[in-house]
Amino acid sequence: MKSTINYIAEIFRAIWSLLTGMKVTAKYFFTPWNNVTQQYPENRDTLVMFDRFRGEVIMPHNENNEHKCTGCGICEINCPNGSIEIISKSIVNEEGKKKRIIDQHIYHLAMCTFCNLCVKTCPSEAIVMGQKFEHAYWNRTSMTKVLNQPGSKIMEGIKE
Amino acid sequence: MAEIKIITTDEIKTDEYLVNMGPQHPSTHGVLRLLVKLEGEIVHNVEPHVGYIHSGIEKMTEALSYPQIIHLTDRMDYLSAHMNNEAVCLCIENALQVEVPERVKYIRTIFDELQRLASHQLWWCASGMDLGALTAFFYGLRDREDILDIFEETCGARLTLNYSVPGGVMFDIHPNFQSKVKAFIKKFRKTLPEYDKLLTGNIIFQNRTKGVGVLSKEDAIAFGVTGPTGRASGFSCDVRKHHPYSAYPYIKFDEKLGTDGDSFMRWKLRMDEMWESLNIIEQLIDNIPEGDIAVKMKGVIKLPEGEFYQRVETGRGEFGVYIVSDGKKNPYRVKFRSPGFSNLFTINHIAKNWKIADLVAIMATFDLVIPDIDR
Ligand code: SF4
Ligand code: SF4
Secondary structure, eight states: OOHHHHHHHHHHHHHHHHHHHHHHHHHHOOGGGOOOOOOOOGGGTTOHHHHHHHHEEOOOOOTTTTEEOOOOOOOHHHHHTTOOEEEEEEEOOSSSHHHHHEEEEEEEEGGGOOOHHHHHHOOOOOOEEOOOOOOOOOSSSEEEESSSOOOOOTTOOOOO | OOOOOOOOOGGGTTTTTEEESSOOOGGTSSSSSSEEEEEETTEEEEEEEEEOOOOOHHHHGGSSSSSHHHHHHHHHHTTGGGHHHHHHHHHHHHHHHHOOOOOHHHHHHHHHHHHHHHHHHHHHHHHHHHTTTTTHHHHHHHHHHHHHHHHHHHOOOOSSSOOOOOTESHHHHOOOOHHHHHHHHHHHHHHHHIIIIIIITTTHHHHHHHTTTTOOHHHHHHHHHOOOHHHTTTOOOHHHHSSSOTTTGGGGOOOOOSOOHHHHHHHHHHHHHHHHHHHHHHHHTTTTTOSSSOOOOOOSSOOOOOEEEEEEEEEESSSEEEEOOOSSOOEEEEEOHHHHHHHHHHHHHHHTSSBBHHHHHHHHHHOOOHHHHHH
């Protein structure tokens, strides 16, 4: 007799426990504004990433097409996986002195792990982390970027 | 004591057969292959085969400088990324005998606990899914999103944080950090009881986990099982309590201990740990001292000759970093003691004579992260 009562009580307890769970689900079912998913590709225009978001390495240029990179190569040394290649060239400046400047700052996006070490160690703060995160490309070569824009030169007053 | 031996085909009795669970099985949470010897539905032997996602991180570190090593440790136990980072940083700081500012200690500890919460949330939802509760998966991920947003705002990454650097942290906390964490705690204190209502009290769930896969305290110690899995068996092994680091000496918290050591206890223990993490963060969040976020380190960090070890408590147990240095800028040898590896190899011992569905329940409550096992 006792086992039968226990058995039936167990069934009711089981149903009750399931209903408790269902109550939580029902609460969110009827109050969907509590948990709204981001409508991602649709909200692209309004989507703002956090300022510190590490999407890619970029080199900001000012309106005169000038950047701050001296071509010192510190970022290249600090990058753990060889995502950065610095190609420098020597020029002769107005005073007739020989000088090494940056020719190409090559950035392999496909190899980058977004560790931020290059940005952190760059002595002239020439590179920063950009907010773009949609990095799907049709071919691999477009993932290799030259960060300094064509025809750009170094800003005045940046110490070498 | 269980020992793992290679099964050859002539050893298999007529009624037994071998089944591969994994490497592409949804409930192994990654590429883990379990070679299961079954008789009908009864498990007779489980043989874990690891190495499918071996990335050679320990070897890679020998070619990298010390600040560069840290970002690789994100990729081992990716759910405890910050604790792994911190372990390497603490090891380097101990070797160089650098005292980090108080502010750094507080920030690191808050991040540890947030990361532990995020890790346990993901464990909760994923193991709920393993046991047939798909709703849990969405609820857990929804709440985890809040923590990841906090991480993203302060350090720019959601999963692979790389936030600790030798001597401090990479960025100062974001001005919104404190208010956001407090808002999160307030919200999560309301949603955490829902987790219990949804699953812990659920009769199907209880029947599947209570008494299943009992790991005794003696075995937990013998196998070196740490973390919530070991504590559920009553093995007091919390590194935060026994070898406190960062800001853990300054705060009061309980080390939760279980008694039964079954799957339900492991489940319950992690739920309790989430409450405890909330308490820890609340003690720290208003008291972050002012100060620097890093001590100035040399451009090229060279560790003195010798051997250095540091352990931390991650979401899964004791994580250890062992660095052998020969005085150069790269380590001579690095060894990571990962909690998942020791925890996994008890599985043959405790899953024996249970049904194959119970093996899934045991795996779910073990909280395995496969890159952590393989490194
Ligand atoms: S980006 Fe910075 S670190 Fe890299 S070469 Fe230019 S100035 Fe040097
Ligand atoms: S973010 Fe890290 S991996 Fe990427 S280019 Fe900079 S240093 Fe290299």
